[in-house]
Amino acid sequence: MNFLRRVLATGEGLAGGAMLAVLLAVALAAPVLAPGDPMAMAGDPLLRPFQDAAHPLGTDRLGRDVLAGLIHGARTTLLVAGAAAAAALGIGITVGTLAGFLGGWVDEALMRVAEAFQTVPAFLLTLALISVTGPRASTIVLGIAIGAWMQPARITRAEILSLRERDFVAAARVIGMHKLEIAFREVLPNALTPAISLAAVIVAAAVLIEAALSFLGFGDPNRVTWGSMIAEGRAVLRGAPFLSIIPGMALVATVLAVHLTGRAVARTLRVRPEVVRPEVVRPEVARPVLG
Amino acid sequence: MTGLPRPLRLVLRRLAGALPVLALVVVGSFLLLEAAPGDAVDAYLAGIGGGDAGQMAALRAEWGLDQGPLPRLAAYVTALLRLDLGWSSAFERPVLEVVLERLPNTLLLMGMATALALSLGSLLGIVCGARPGSVQDRALSLAAIAVYATPGFWLGLVLIVAFSVELRWLPSGGIETTASGLAGWDRAVDIARHLVLPVLALGLVYMALYLRLMRDGMAELWGQDFVRAARARGMSGRRLVLRHVARNALLPVVTMLGLQSASMLGGSVVVESVFAIPGLGRLAQESVARRDTPLLLGVVLLSAVVVMLVNLVIDLAYALLDPRVGSGGGG
Numbered sequence: 088m089n090f091l092r093r094v095l096a097t098g099e100g101l102a103g104g105a106m107l108a109v110l111l112a113v114a115l116a117a118p119v120l121a122p123g124d125p126m127a128m129a130g131d132p133l134l135r136p137f138q139d140a141a142h143p144l145g146t147d148r149l150g151r152d153v154l155a156g157l158i159h160g161a162r163t164t165l166l167v168a169g170a171a172a173a174a175a176l177g178i179g180i181t182v183g184t185l186a187g188f189l190g191g192w193v194d195e196a197l198m199r200v201a202e203a204f205q206t207v208p209a210f211l212l213t214l215a216l217i218s219v220t221g222p223r224a225s226t227i228v229l230g231i232a233i234g235a236w237m238q239p240a241r242i243t244r245a246e247i248l249s250l251r252e253r254d255f256v257a258a259a260r261v262i263g264m265h266k267l268e269i270a271f272r273e274v275l276p277n278a279l280t281p282a283i284s285l286a287a288v289i290v291a292a293a294v295l296i297e298a299a300l301s302f303l304g305f306g307d308p309n310r311v312t313w314g315s316m317i318a319e320g321r322a323v324l325r326g327a328p329f330l331s332i333i334p335g336m337a338l339v340a341t342v343l344a345v346h347l348t349g350r351a352v353a354r355t356l357r358v359r360p361e362v363v364r365p366e367v368v369r370p371e372v373a374r375p376v377l378g
Numbered sequence: 379m380t381g382l383p384r385p386l387r388l389v390l391r392r393l394a395g396a397l398p399v400l401a402l403v404v405v406g407s408f409l410l411l412e413a414a415p416g417d418a419v420d421a422y423l424a425g426i427g428g429g430d431a432g433q434m435a436a437l438r439a440e441w442g443l444d445q446g447p448l449p450r451l452a453a454y455v456t457a458l459l460r461l462d463l464g465w466s467s468a469f470e471r472p473v474l475e476v477v478l479e480r481l482p483n484t485l486l487l488m489g490m491a492t493a494l495a496l497s498l499g500s501l502l503g504i505v506c507g508a509r510p511g512s513v514q515d516r517a518l519s520l521a522a523i524a525v526y527a528t529p530g531f532w533l534g535l536v537l538i539v540a541f542s543v544e545l546r547w548l549p550s551g552g553i554e555t556t557a558s559g560l561a562g563w564d565r566a567v568d569i570a571r572h573l574v575l576p577v578l579a580l581g582l583v584y585m586a587l588y589l590r591l592m593r594d595g596m597a598e599l600w601g602q603d604f605v606r607a608a609r610a611r612g613m614s615g616r617r618l619v620l621r622h623v624a625r626n627a628l629l630p631v632v633t634m635l636g637l638q639s640a641s642m643l644g645g646s647v648v649v650e651s652v653f654a655i656p657g658l659g660r661l662a663q664e665s666v667a668r669r670d671t672p673l674l675l676g677v678v679l680l681s682a683v684v685v686m687l688v689n690l691v692i693d694l695a696y697a698l699l700d701p702r703v704g705s706g707g708g709g
Contacts, residue, residue, distance in 0.1 A: 203402035206682045210644030211662055215674055218666040219413045295529050299648045302531055303663050317532055328539045335532035342527035 094351045103347025110341060114161040121155035125311045129155065133327055147319055147330050157337055160313040164341060167228055168293035174232035175289050176239050180275070180282050183243025187278075188251055188270035198244070201237045209234025213296060217305050224307045227300060231293045239282040239289070246278035284356050287349020291342045298338050313338050388697050389690065396686050403682045407675045408454050412447065414671040419443060463679065464672035468665060473676035477658065481680065483553055484657035487650070488642055490573060491581035492635065499585040500624075500631060503592025507627065508619045510597040519593060526586040530645050534579035534652040541575060548574055551654035576653040580645055584638060588631050595627030629699065636692030640685045 094100040113120065123129075128150040129142065136145040136153070144153040186197040204212070213230035220226040250256070251274060259269045300306050301314030313334040320330025419437045423429045429437075438444040443453070457464070463473035502522075506515040542550035549555070554569045599605055600623065608622050647659035654660070658677055665673035 199398055200402060203399045203406065205640060206399055206403060206685050207406075207678055208640045208644030208647075208681055208685070210641075210647055211674075211678050211681055214647070214662055214666055215410050215678055218669070218671060218674055219410055291527070298529055299531060303648060303651060303666075305666060317535065321535060324535060324539060325543050328535075328543070331532070331535050332539070335529065335536070338529055338532065339524070339527050342529075343524060346523060346527055 090355065093355050094348075097351045097354065099347040100351030100355075103344045103349075103351060106340060106344030107348055110161055110165065110344065113158055114165045117158045117162045121152070121158045123155075125155040125159040126151060133323070135327070136329055136333070144333055145327075145329060147316075147327075148323060153316070153330065153333060156311045156316050157313070157334060159311045160316060160334065160337070161341075163224075163307070163310045163312045164294055164297060164338075167224060167231070167297045168290050170228045171231035171235070171293040171297070172286055172290040174228060175235035175293075176282060176286060178232060179236035179239025180243050180279070182236065183240040183282070184247055184270050184275050184278070186240070187244035187247030188274060189266070194244075197240075201240050204233070205237050210296060210299065213300065214305065217300070222300075222305050222307055224310065227297065227307060230300075231296050234296070235289050235292060239285050242281045242285065243275075243278055246281055247274055250274050250278055280356055284349070284353045287345050287352065291345040291349070294338065294342055294345065385694055385697055388693065392690055392693055396690075400682065400686065403679065404455060404458060405451070407678055408451050411454070411671055411675055412450070458679075463676040466665075466670055466673040466676070468668040468670040468673060473673050476673065477661065477676045477680050480656060480658045480661045481684075483655055484643070484646055484650070484659060485684075486569075487573065487576055487580060487646055487655065487657060488639070490577045491584065491642065491646075494577055494581035495584035495588055496631070496635065499588025500592050500628065502585075503589040503596070503627075503631075504619065504624045506589065506593040507596025507623065510593070510600065515593070518589065522586040522589045525582055526590070528583065529648075530579050530583055531648040531652050533582065534575065534649055537575045537578055538652075548572075550575075551652075553655050553657075572653075572655075576649050576655060579652065580642065580649045583645070584642065587638070588634070591631050591634055592624070592627050595630055596623050599623045599626055629696070632692060632696055632699065636689040639688040640681070643681050643685065 095104055129152040130139065130146050130150050132146055132148050132150040134142050134146040137143065138145065142152050142154065144157065146152055147156075182197055182201070186194040212234045213227075216230040216233060217226055247270070256269060256274060259273050264273070297306070297312065298314035298317075301312040302318045304315075304318065306312050306315055316334040317331045320327065320332075320334070324331060419434055423434060423437075435444070443450060445453075461474060463477070465471075466473045466476050469476050502518055506518050509515060538550045541548045549572050551572075553572055554560075554565065555572075560568050605618070605622055608618055613622070643659070646657065647662050649655075650657045650659035651663050658680065662674060662677045665671075665677065
C-alpha cells in the first residue's frame with residue numbers, strides 16, 4: 088500500500104494509474120456497459136459521432152456500434168496484452184535465472200538462443216508463429232511472448248550474476264540445498280525488481296503488436312479488437328475517417344497510460360526508467376559490443 | 379590476429395560470433411517449416427498445376443524430403459548454402475528472387491526513417507537536455523512520450539487523412555506513380571514524394587525514442603566531474619552543451635540505432651501494408667495471407683541477415699567513435 092501511495096504521488100503515476108483504472112473498469116464491466124454482441128448490427132450504417140443519442144460514437148459500414156466495439160475491444164486488448172506480458176516475463180525470468188545461475192555451457196547456449204531470437208524482428212516472429220498455428224487468442228498470446236522474452240531474460244541473468252557469489256548463496260549450498268532450489272527460491276526473489284520494472288514496457292509493446300496483428304487481419308476473428316476496427320474503417324477512410332481515428336485514440340491512450348504508470352513505478356523502485364521496446368537491450372547489458 | 383588493423387579484427391570477431399546465431403535462426407526457421415501444413419513438393423506442384431503420386435514421391439526423394447527430420451534439416455541447410463530459399467507458391471517463382479526484388483524498397487524506407495529519427499531525435503534531445511527541467515524540456519518530453527505511444531500504422535492513416543485526403547499534398551500509397559514514364563531526377567522526386575508519409579509514420583516513433591535517450595543521457599552527464607571541471611574552467615553555453623555533454627550522450631543513441639534495426643524492420647511490415655509499398659514487410663503480410671510459409675521464412679532469414687549486417691556496421695562506427703571499444707583481446 089505504501090508503495091502504491093508513493094507511485095501515485097508522482098504526477099505520471101497518478102495520470103497513468105487513473106487512466107489504467109478507468110480502462111480496467113470498462114473492460115470488466117463491458118457486458119453491462121454494452122450488452123449484447125458488439126459484432127451484431129445495431130443501427131443504420133455509417134452514422135456519424137454525436138448524431139444519434141443511441142450511438143454516441145456512430146456506427147460502421149455494417150451498422151455496428153462504435154462505442155460498443157471500443158468497450159469490448161478494451162477487454163480483448165487488456166486480456167491479450169496482459170497474458171502475453173505475463174508469459175514473456177515468465178519465460179524470460181526462468182531462462183535468465185537458469186543461464187545466470189548455472190553458468191558454463193548452459194549460459195552460453197541460452198544466451199545464443201536469446202541472441203538468435205533478437206536478430207529476427209519480433210513482429211515477423213509472431214507472424215510466422217501465427218501463420219503456422221492459425222490466429223487464435225492463445226497462439227497470439229504465445230506469439231507475442233515469443234518475441235518479447237529476451238530482454239527480461241538478459242536483465243534477470245545480469246542480476247543473478249551479481250548475486251550468485253553472495254554469502255547467503257554459499258550458506259544455502261552448505262546446508263545442502265539443491266542447485267535449482269537455490270536459484271529459484273533464494274536468489275531469484277532478490278533479482279526480480281529489474282525484470283518486473285520491464286513489465287510496463289512489455290505490456291505496452293504487446294498492446295501495439297496485438298493491434299498491428301489484428302489490423303493486418305491476423306487477429307482472433309471471433310473478438311472485436313481496436314486494430315480490426317481501424318482496419319474496418321480504413322475501407323471508408325475518405326468518407327468516414329472517424330471510424331479509424333477513434334479506436335486509434337483508444338490505443339494511444341492505453342499505451343500512454345501503461346508507459347506513464349511504468350515510469351512512475353520504475354522511478355519508485357529506483358530503477359532507471361526504460362523507454363525501450365522489448366527486443367531492445369540496454370547498451371550496458373548487451374554483450375556483443377564490448378566483445 | 380594481432381597483426382591485423384583493429385577494425386578488421388573487430389569485424390572478424392563479430393562475424394565469428396554471428397555464425398552460431400545465424401545457424402540457430404536457420405534451425406528455428408526449419409522447425410517452423412516442418413510445423414506448417416504441406417511441404418515444398420506440395421507447394422511446387424500446386425504452383426505448376428499438380429502432379430501424380432509417382433511424381434510427388436520422385437520429387438520428395440530428389441529433394442531429400444522422404445527421410446527423417448535430421449536428413450531433412452541437412453537437405454534444408456545444403457539448399458540454403460546454395461542460396462536456394464525454396465519455391466514460393468504464391469508468386470510461382472524462387473523465393474530468393476522475390477525477396478531480393480522487394481529488399482531495396484524496404485532498405486530505402488528504413489534508411490530514410492532512421493535518418494529522420496536520428497537527426498530530429500538527437501536535435502530535439504539536445505534542446506531538452508541542454509536545460510533539464512525547463513519548460514521546453516517538459517513540453518518536448520511529454521510530446522515524445524505521446525508520440526512513442528502511437529502505433530505507426532494508425533499514425534500513417536491519420537497522415538493519409540490529413541495530407542492526402544484533406545490537403546491533397548501528397549500521394550496516399552505506392553512507391554511511385556505507376557506508368558508515369560518518369561526517369562532520372564523526376565523519378566527520384568516522385569519516389570521521394572511517395573515516401574514522405576511512410577517515412578514519417580515509421581520514423582517518428584523512433585524519433586521520440588532517441589529524443590528521450592539523448593535527453594536522459596545528457597541530464598545524467600550534467601552531474602559528472604568532467605562537466606563540472608569544464609564549467610570550473612569557465613566554459614559555458616553552446617560549447618559546453620555540444621562538445622562535452624551532447625557528444626558523450628550520443629554514444630548510447632548510436633548503440634540503440636543498431637539494436638532498433640530489428641524492431642524497425644518489424645514496424646515496416648505494417649507501415650508498408652498501410653501505404654501499399656512493395657517491400658519486404660508487405661511481402662511478409664502477403665505470404666501469411668496466402669499461406670506461403672517458405673516465402674515468409676525467406677523474409678525472416680533475409681531480415682535476420684540484414685539486422686546482423688546493420689549491427690556490424692554500427693559496431694564498426696562505434697569502434698571508430700570510441701577508442702576503448704575493440705582494443706585488446708578480450709575487450
